[in-house]
Amino acid sequence: LDLHNGTKFRYAWAVCSALTTMxxxxxxxxxxxxxxxxxCSALTTLGGFGAxxxxxxxxxxxxxxxxxxxxxxxxxxxxxxxxxxxxMKFGSTNLNKLTDEQKAVAxxxxxxxx
Numbered sequence: 001l002d003l004h005n006g007t008k009f010r011y012a013w014a015v016c017s018a019l020t021t022m023x024x025x026x027x028x029x030x031x032x033x034x035x036x037x038x039x040c041s042a043l044t045t046l047g048g049f050g051a052x053x054x055x056x057x058x059x060x061x062x063x064x065x066x067x068x069x070x071x072x073x074x075x076x077x078x079x080x081x082x083x084x085x086x087x088m089k090f091g092s093t094n095l096n097k098l099t100d101e102q103k104a105v106a107x108x109x110x111x112x113x114x
Contacts, residue, residue, distance in 0.1 A: 001023065003025050003026060003027060004028070005029060006029065009027065009033050014035050015038065016040050019042060021045040024070070025047070030052060033055065040061050046063060046070055047067075047070055049071055053083060055085075058088075059091025059094065068090060073105060075088070078109055084110065085112075088113055090114070
């Protein structure tokens with residue numbers, strides 16, 4: 001999927017309950033991710049989103065640790081961009097899969113984990 005120029009992803013994959021895998025996507029120009037992955041209750045595997053720099057919510061997705069880390073490691077360094085107040089919502093079930101060191105990769109870039 002060539003989404004590198006896409007900006008609005010509101011409800012893009014919402015309620016795709018049979019979706020299990022997404023390849024790496026370049027969502028770095030995205031400005032709106034409201035309910036983008038809401039209801040994706042089978043989505044376990046993500047290749048990442050490139051240098052995403054806006055808040056997003058993946059808490060309804062039962063992601064693998066590798067998938068969570070693909071998203072975190074590729075995400076933009078908000079500190080270097082001067083951006084604040086951005087949140088990666090993975091939900092407690094997904095966050096409990098991560099070590100403190102893995103979580104620190106996101107927070108060291110200026111992201112809030114929820």
